[in-house]
Amino acid sequence: MLVLRSFMILFFSCITIKINLCFPSIPSSLKTLSIDGHFDFEQVEHAAKDFGNRYSYLPLAVLYPKSVSDIATTVNHVWQIGGGSELKVAARGHGHSLQGQAQAHRGVVINMESLQGLKMQVHTGNFPYVDVSGGELWINILRESLKHGLAPKSWTDYLHLTVGGTLSNAGISGQAFRHGPQISNVHQLEVVTGKGEVVNCSEKQNSDLFYSVLGGLGQFGIITRARISLEPAPEMVKWIRMVYTDFDTFTRDQEKLISGQSTFDYVEGFVIINRTGLLNNWRSSFNPQDPLQASQFKSDGRTLFCLELAKYFNHEDMVLVNQVSHS
Ligand SMILES: Cc1cc2nc3c(=O)[nH]c(=O)nc-3n(C[C@H](O)[C@H](O)[C@H](O)COP(=O)(O)OP(=O)(O)OC[C@H]3O[C@@H](n4cnc5c(N)ncnc54)[C@H](O)[C@@H]3O)c2cc1C
Incomplete structure (x- = not known):
């Protein structure tokens, strides 16, 4: 022993x-x-x-x-x-x-x-864009670009994520049906390769590296800087949530909305598995003090489906937007 x-x-x-x-x-x-x-x-x-x-x-x-x-x-x-x-x-x-x-x-x-210390640079003009650090949070990009009346074209739902983190995946939200995911709205990247070289890449320059790094789960290089496409930020947004009990109607409506030319600017569908009641799930959507509105949203434990829609517009288009959203 x-x-x-x-x-x-x-x-x-x-x-x-x-x-x-x-x-x-x-x-x-x-x-x-x-x-x-x-x-x-x-x-x-x-x-x-x-x-x-x-x-x-x-x-x-x-x-x-x-x-x-x-x-x-x-x-x-x-x-x-x-x-x-x-x-x-x-x-x-x-x-x-x-x-x-x-x-x-x-x-x-x-x-x-x-790396967030590296200064963000917004470029205005006909084809606006912003140069940002790979470690920048999307929420900071929104705040900075809004100072110029601009905003990125494609988003994730949650904005406390980094540019490098979402560009290593895809970056998908309700604007993707119109603009593509976030990785389709990048003009140029600066990347540190596996050998430690700093390389600029784009669709035209070192394109193999560009397309490998985008959606590459961090396996093809480290994104240290990105040039992100911007567009004029809307002045106002009409925001609508439509609840469905029938899956077929839900998907039919969603397909109709994303294939139409001038419908909504944001379309996202999701499933609600209701365990705690819709009011709890959507605390931010309704005023719980409003018993009439709140009483309409009972699911009785069923699975529901929801389309979340947004239409961007300027003040003068208010009447038109109300027509579109009611039709
Ligand atoms: C609450 C929540 C909501 C979400 N909503 C959405 C959504 O609406 N749409 C969507 O598409 N996704 C969404 N996601 C998923 C999210 O986009 C991914 O998990 C994303 O990778 C997280 O970014 P991060 O900055 O936390 O990256 P991390 O989790 O830190 O990293 C993720 C991957 O990217 C790599 N990486 C990080 N930075 C770089 C860099 N600079 N260069 C190269 N590789 C790098 C890492 O090595 C790792 O492989 C959500 C996640 C959460 C938790």
Whole structure:
């Protein structure tokens, strides 16, 4: 028994020694890099969490970059170390993905929101656009572009997500039937490649990289800057929600609305599995003090379907918009 115990202790200590011999210098070699931002090797738990709450992989370090060159230097360093180290790098936007996509087990997580310091630049004119950092939140882009009477063409429903995070997926919302998803409304990207090179790409320039990175789940490069298409922001919006009990009628109406030429500017359909009552689900939609309006929205536990519609307009078109929405 004693011999077996001694053997086990020796065996496990050998494994530890082997691991330490293989990667003795990774944290210290990262510390030697000349960067504007910094690495954190201690407070890394938050980088092992995401919105899904199902996967949790602790990284070795979190990089808080202050410049694009910080990211390029780090990625190039990892490239130089070589594949043998199995050191992974993951860009992390707002960490709202579900399956650990923005995590790096024993690797380096790059906190992209630290790049928000890079100034946003709105360009007006006939084809307006905005140049933004890959770590910028969409809510900040909306606020900044509205100062110029402009807004991005294609959205996600929730705006506290980063540009790099949604462009790595698709970025879909109720405007996608008209403008395509967010990845179809990007003119140009600046990307740090797997070798740590900083490359500009677009439909015409390095197009393979451009189309790989868009919707590439962070596997083809790190988006450090993006040129996003804008359009004049509407002055007013007519917002309508239509509730259906019949699935066929719901889908027929939705198809009619998205195939029509001048119907609505935003069309989104969703299923309501009612557990707590519609009023609770839609607290923001109705005034709970209004018993007459509220009483019309009872689902009696059934599954319901909803079309959410919006029509953009200017003050002078008010009458016309009311006609369209009633017909
Ligand atoms: C409440 C909520 C509402 C949502 N609503 C919508 C919606 O309406 N429409 C929709 O399309 N999606 C929606 N999503 C999904 C969301 O768009 C994606 O999960 C998106 O990836 C999250 O962005 P993030 O900034 O949190 O990215 P993260 O979760 O941090 O990262 C997601 C992926 O992108 C990579 N990545 C992050 N930044 C970069 C970068 N700069 N360069 C390269 N790769 C990068 C990461 O490595 C990872 O693979 C929603 C999610 C939540 C939690």
